[in-house]
Amino acid sequence: MRHSFSATAVSLLLLSLATVLVKAQDAAPANVSSDIKAIVDKPLYKGAIWGLRVVDVDTGQTLVDLEPHHQFFIGSVRKVFTTGELIDQIGPNHTFNTPVYRRGPINKRGVLWGDLILVASGDLTMGGRTNPDGTIAFTNYDHNEADSLENAELTKPDPLAGYAALAHQIAASGIKEITGDVAIDDRLFQPYFFRKDFDVRPIFVNDDVVDVIINPRDVGDHALVTHRPASAALAVDNDLIMKPAGSDLSISVPKPTCIGKPGCTATIAGDLPLGFVPPLTSQYPLIRTFRITDPSSYARTVLIEKLRAAGVKVDAPTVEPNPTRLLPAKNCYERKMRVAELHGLPYAQDMKFINKVSYNIGADTSLLLYGLTQGANNMTAALAAEKKNLQTHYGVAPSEYSFVDGSGGEETTAINWAVTQMLTDMRSHSAFPEYFASLPIMAVDGSLGFVTDFEKDKTLAPAKGHVHAKPGSFVAET
Numbered sequence: 001m002r003h004s005f006s007a008t009a010v011s012l013l014l015l016s017l018a019t020v021l022v023k024a025q026d027a028a029p030a031n032v033s034s035d036i037k038a039i040v041d042k043p044l045y046k047g048a049i050w051g052l053r054v055v056d057v058d059t060g061q062t063l064v065d066l067e068p069h070h071q072f073f074i075g076s077v078r079k080v081f082t083t084g085e086l087i088d089q090i091g092p093n094h095t096f097n098t099p100v101y102r103r104g105p106i107n108k109r110g111v112l113w114g115d116l117i118l119v120a121s122g123d124l125t126m127g128g129r130t131n132p133d134g135t136i137a138f139t140n141y142d143h144n145e146a147d148s149l150e151n152a153e154l155t156k157p158d159p160l161a162g163y164a165a166l167a168h169q170i171a172a173s174g175i176k177e178i179t180g181d182v183a184i185d186d187r188l189f190q191p192y193f194f195r196k197d198f199d200v201r202p203i204f205v206n207d208d209v210v211d212v213i214i215n216p217r218d219v220g221d222h223a224l225v226t227h228r229p230a231s232a233a234l235a236v237d238n239d240l241i242m243k244p245a246g247s248d249l250s251i252s253v254p255k256p257t258c259i260g261k262p263g264c265t266a267t268i269a270g271d272l273p274l275g276f277v278p279p280l281t282s283q284y285p286l287i288r289t290f291r292i293t294d295p296s297s298y299a300r301t302v303l304i305e306k307l308r309a310a311g312v313k314v315d316a317p318t319v320e321p322n323p324t325r326l327l328p329a330k331n332c333y334e335r336k337m338r339v340a341e342l343h344g345l346p347y348a349q350d351m352k353f354i355n356k357v358s359y360n361i362g363a364d365t366s367l368l369l370y371g372l373t374q375g376a377n378n379m380t381a382a383l384a385a386e387k388k389n390l391q392t393h394y395g396v397a398p399s400e401y402s403f404v405d406g407s408g409g410e411e412t413t414a415i416n417w418a419v420t421q422m423l424t425d426m427r428s429h430s431a432f433p434e435y436f437a438s439l440p441i442m443a444v445d446g447s448l449g450f451v452t453d454f455e456k457d458k459t460l461a462p463a464k465g466h467v468h469a470k471p472g473s474f475v476a477e478t
Helices: 007-019 034-040 077-092 143-149 162-171 294-308 348-356 360-373 377-394 417-428 433-435 460-465
Strands: 052-056 062-066 099-101 114-120 180-187 192-194 199-200 208-216 222-227 235-243 250-252 263-275 286-291 337-344
Touching: 034 062, 034 199, 062 417, 077 235, 077 348, 077 360, 077 377, 077 433, 099 162, 099 417, 114 250, 143 208, 143 286, 162 294, 162 337, 192 360, 208 235, 208 263, 222 235, 263 286, 348 360, 348 433, 360 377, 377 417
Parallel strands: 114 180, 235 263
Antiparallel strands: 052 062, 099 114, 099 337, 192 199, 208 222, 208 286, 250 263
């Protein structure tokens, strides 16, 4: 029988399972403290299996070890393996830089007789989450979960900032007109079909979603709807109608399948009751998202639009499928043909984004990027390379976990020991400070920032701001 957990229950479970590395207390492996036992023995959890492993980080002594051999569904706790392995391999300051090359000569009038090619590097944000101080922007209610959580908070940076920066560099290189086409070279790794949704590729625009920003109007009117990024790659039609107070909320955001075709449009439809209070934030705007199902074609359109805004004439159509037929042999670009390059944020910042908000696509991409360091260019091969790495360098055997991707999708499992072993071992690595800083902090930020009842429950007060944890959830129908 498959288990069905609530997100709250699993978060509590995995807080103890995955991140309890504490100073020694009066406990023994066979004992669980009475306050914890009072929780796990509640009728609500009748039939549940709880795992708890507590390790003294100074001595390595196991203080509590409850259900040590059970394979738990760990969900996004899996990310502590993915991000830890990649940052160990490349270092916290490594950046994934995105170059743009020309194929063809430039005459004295600045006309490029040929094509322009952006070579995707796996940069997760493409400048779209960079704060003025160079850190990464994130919110406690990330837009990647807007449809499942039924709301989100948007970050402030321009999601197309990196594409605009590339366009300005290209213009500054002397190119005033492009007679050929613009293409995205997305061959860094083989596409990964993400959770039966779309192919993840090494190019990103706004985390591969279009944000729909909703505000109320009067009953009978269309709700006020805007979207970002604004691009000819995907227009948004509004059929969301304001209804009387007390009506049912109903919002539909179907996945567009036409990206790369001229006139591609997605429609947000449904009913929005007057006086509706948005969840999570308790205030407008209300956020939903459309999935960018073809990120390469979308990115191509955005780059052309930014080139034109920078004063570069582009003769190619604004919207068309990414013209991969124009790409040269892989990895044959010459340095002298480079006309622009976008420097990504240090991976320590990307990792913070992934772990703080549990960004699934970022974690899967991180495993693919780790795979590349081991000569593997697809998810299956990356998982095989990781299996060898976990056993050789972290002492975690294949029998102690089951991973299907880099983010914790499907029936991802592990025993308590595998998770605490990974966390304990990471403490000896030079990147541990950045790794530790990437974890959500209880009642402060990320996916643990929503915990706000500490003033009501005095027993929780000591944890506020002091518990760093990577929660996760797995929900399945029984």
